[in-house]
Amino acid sequence: MKAAAFRRQNEMEIVDAPVPTAAPGDVVLKVHDCGICGSDLHACQYGMGMHAGSIMGHEFCGEIREIGAGVDGFRIGERVAGLPFAFCGECDRCKNGMAVHCRNLKGLGLGQLPGAYAEFVACPAASLFKLPDSISSRDGALVEPLSVGLHAIKRSRLRAGMTVLVMGAGPIGLATLTWAKGKGATVVVSEIAQGRGELALRLGADIIVNPRVQNPADKVRELTGRDPELILECIGIKGTLGEAIRMVAPRGEVVVVGVCMETDEIQPLQGILREAEVKFALAYDPADFDETIEALANGTIRPQPMVTDIIGVQQVPEMFQALRHPGNHAKVLVEFPQ
Ligand SMILES: [Zn+2]
Ligand SMILES: [Zn+2]
Numbered sequence: 001m002k003a004a005a006f007r008r009q010n011e012m013e014i015v016d017a018p019v020p021t022a023a024p025g026d027v028v029l030k031v032h033d034c035g036i037c038g039s040d041l042h043a044c045q046y047g048m049g050m051h052a053g054s055i056m057g058h059e060f061c062g063e064i065r066e067i068g069a070g071v072d073g074f075r076i077g078e079r080v081a082g083l084p085f086a087f088c089g090e091c092d093r094c095k096n097g098m099a100v101h102c103r104n105l106k107g108l109g110l111g112q113l114p115g116a117y118a119e120f121v122a123c124p125a126a127s128l129f130k131l132p133d134s135i136s137s138r139d140g141a142l143v144e145p146l147s148v149g150l151h152a153i154k155r156s157r158l159r160a161g162m163t164v165l166v167m168g169a170g171p172i173g174l175a176t177l178t179w180a181k182g183k184g185a186t187v188v189v190s191e192i193a194q195g196r197g198e199l200a201l202r203l204g205a206d207i208i209v210n211p212r213v214q215n216p217a218d219k220v221r222e223l224t225g226r227d228p229e230l231i232l233e234c235i236g237i238k239g240t241l242g243e244a245i246r247m248v249a250p251r252g253e254v255v256v257v258g259v260c261m262e263t264d265e266i267q268p269l270q271g272i273l274r275e276a277e278v279k280f281a282l283a284y285d286p287a288d289f290d291e292t293i294e295a296l297a298n299g300t301i302r303p304q305p306m307v308t309d310i311i312g313v314q315q316v317p318e319m320f321q322a323l324r325h326p327g328n329h330a331k332v333l334v335e336f337p338q
Helices: 038-046 144-154 172-183 194-202 214-226 239-249 268-274 286-298 315-322
Strands: 003-007 011-016 026-037 059-067 079-082 120-124 126-128 161-168 188-192 207-209 230-233 254-255 277-280 305-310 331-335
Touching: 003 315, 026 079, 026 315, 038 315, 059 144, 079 144, 079 239, 126 286, 126 315, 144 172, 144 286, 161 172, 161 214, 161 239, 172 188, 172 194, 172 230, 188 214, 188 286, 194 207, 207 214, 230 239, 239 268, 305 315, 315 331
Parallel strands: 161 188, 161 230, 188 207, 230 254, 254 277, 305 331
Antiparallel strands: 003 011, 026 059, 026 120, 026 331, 059 079, 079 126
C-alpha cells in the first residue's frame, strides 16, 4: 500500500508498505480521511526521535476491515474515528480518565506506531469511537482536532454569554473557536492572515481583529466594557504567551493550546500585576471524543469551513513543504479513494 512517511528532517516521502494485519486487541481500518496536523509539521521539522520510514498521520477516520482476536463490539464495515495512541487502561492516570497521560502510552503516527497517511492502519480497538451515518468521513477526520479545541475549553472557566478572545485562526484556533461558539460564548478572534480571518467568520466568530492594526483587548473592552477574562492562546510562537498575559483581565485566565517548540520568555511581573492564571492544555480525554461526535451528529458544531484542501496521499510531501508557510491554508485532509 502507498503511505506517506518521514524521511529526514523537513522531508516526507511516499513509501510502499505492507498492509498491516490485526494483532490481538487491534483492528485494521481502511482509511477514509486523515488530517494534517501542526504536530505533524513540527515532528517533521524537528525530527523528534522519529526514524526514517515512520508512517505519519493521526487525525483519522476509516472503516473496519479486519478485527483481531479478543476484540468485541465492532463489525466489519463500521466507520470509526480514533484516539491516536494506545493506552494501558490500568495505570493511575488512565483510571483517572487521562489516557493521554498514560504511563505506557504509545503514539500512533508520530514514530511509535504506524499512522494513517496510508490506505490501511492498525490501531487498538480500545482507542476507537463509532461514527453514526450522519457524520461524513471528512467530519470524522475532524473529531481529533475538534476534541483538542473542546478540551481547551473544558480546561477553562468558559460559560455561555461570556466574551472570549481566541488568538490565532489556524486549525487549533478554528477548532477552539468552533467549540467556544458551541458553548454559547461571544468570540473575538485575533488573526493576521486575512484568509484565515474569513474562515473564522464562517465558523461563527463574532469579530476578527488584526493585531497589527488594533489591540484585540481593546476590541473586547469596546464590546463588553471589561478586559478579556479568558484568552485561548492558539498561536504558539515565541512571544504570544507574553502577549496573552499582558492582555488578560485581573484574575483572568489564559489557556495555552498553541504549541511553541522554542524556549519562550514571559515577564512574571505582568502576570503578578493581573494575578493571571495560566493553564496548559494537551490533546483530549476519551470523553472529549464522545462529546465531539455527539455535537457533530446533532449539529451543535459545523466545522466543515475549516477544511481548505483535500489531497491524495501522493501529495503529502509537497503539502508539508507548502504548510511551512501556511498562509490561508487551515485544515488539509488526505483522502483515500473508496
Ligand atoms: Zn493532531
Ligand atoms: Zn495507562
